[in-house]
Amino acid sequence: MASTEGLQAYEEENLLLSLPKEKDWIAQHLYLFQDFWYPSNFIEGVINFQKHFQAKDSDVIVATVPKSGTTWLKALTFAILNRQRFSSSHNHPLLTSNSHELVPPLELIFHVDNIQDKLSDLSNITEPRVFGTHVPFPSLPKSIKESNCKIVYICRNPFDTIVSLWIFANKNNPLNELTIEETLEKYCKGIVGFGPTWEHMLGYWKESIANPNKVLFLKYEELKEDINFYVKRVAEFLDCPFTEEEESNGVIENIINLCSFEKMKNLEVNKSGTVGRKYEKKYFFRKGEVGDWVNYFSPAMIEKLSKTMEEKLSGSGLSFKTSP
Template identity: 80%
Template sequence: MASTEGLQAFEEENLLLSLPKERGWAARYFYLYQDFWCPSTHIQGVNNFQKHFQAKHSDVLVASFPKSGTTWLKALTFSIVNRQHFSSSENHPLLTSNPHELVPFLEFIFHADNIQDKLSYLSNMSEPRVFGTHVPFPSLSNSVKDSNCKIIYICRNPFDNFVSCWTFFNKIKSNSLPGVKIEEALEKYCKGIIGFGPTWDNMLGYWKESIASPNKVLFLKYEELKEDTHFYVKRVAEFLDCPFTEEEESNGDIENIIKLCSLERMKNLEVNKSGTVDRNIEKKYYFRKGEVGDWVNYFSPAMTEKLSKTMEEKLSGSGLSFKTCS
């Protein structure tokens, strides 16, 4: 009789053979799975997440398209919900752990076998549990969609998002894969061929849900969060039903959280300068510039026109828009 692991490997291989595939960026191929493009190494994790994860009503999910400010929002969210347990002083976990270790991606938790060990780990986490995901809204586990858990989604102007994706994936790619030129990468990006993409579908799934269920999904833009971080830290706390008190505000607790989670602060911590996290990605690669409008240093006029037209086509009529000029 075949082992469970052997049977699962056989099923996964047959699944991959049945899926459309395209040449990837950091991965050799992306597979079209449940209407989004996914590296083969992530499909098992997504599948197990859908089958086995049991959401609790107190859970918080930080959702995003890759390279949209995920690391920053994870740090802010973790600090907001745990502010009664940890002050912004020397004992805060963010000073000794990477945000992705404190707020793990659900599809990566379930990436490997030993499902029962994973479930035991999850059940022993202190509440409220805070998780991350890049999975599009329709492919979240039913337990997430059916529970009262809260989802905070962050997106980013596709121009800056593309540049961040291109630089990041060229850094983490296997040495056996060639680097992707920026023009070729943009072609794939506009066609939606990128991990957890198309970008527009990922954003619009959460955008529409935030309109239909505003108590369930809070939709944020990276640019707005960066422009008025104080306002949105308060907004996140209110959304999560743990608003800041007048005393906390007067004590400077919001400013302390913003300072603790700033890109420069996290980038310069020893814990984020070396070592790996998630799928053996070097921690330092998660902290680049974090600037708004840096895309102008990379785009040619033809590239600008191409992405502008794609965005106009894909986002038309949705009510979701971004500034495309510098």
């Protein structure tokens, strides 16, 4: 009789064989699963995450579109939640660990063989537990949707996101032969990791309107414009608002400085090593600017993406600022 793990591996292998797939420019392939495209090196973790993760009411989930400020929002959320535990900026975990290590992606956590051991590890983490995910809202486990855990979501204007995706792919996969025009084409069609990005953004956007105590929807450009306001907004949303004493003592400014792009990029811990055995830490920090896309887009590309955005986001109320 086949073991449970062996049977599960057999079922997942057969599931993959039945799914539509496309060549990816970072992973080997993308698989269309539950109406979204998942990288081949994440799909097993996504399935296990859905099956086995049990959310606690105190959990915080940092959900993001890839290449939209994930590293920054993870750092900010971790620092806000743990400001009592790590009040001194001299020995803060963010100085010695990458934010993806401190706020690990659930689809990566569950990309393991021994699920029971992993579940035991997760149950012993100090609360509030904070995790990351790129999984779209419709595909989140029931326990996340039905518990009182909170979701902080961030996305970025598609112009800058496409440039960031393309450069990140080239750095992580030197064999990538896609031009930026071809990358734009795939992005518009929705054939990108954890995409279509339009449906990804709209899923969390609609939920943030329907259930504002559950999902806080942020835009990268707005964080850049008024980081002080949004750090306070995140803290309020997570039910740990800053006190007047904290504000007067510069706690907010300390968190902003600790998590700043320049600070994190120049830390030794972020200059070498990998996240998840594949992605080099140094490649998570490029420019962090709004509007850098103007150096890469042709007029035809601008027209194509503008028309696609208008078509996909029409009537939703979701819009983006594309320049500083």
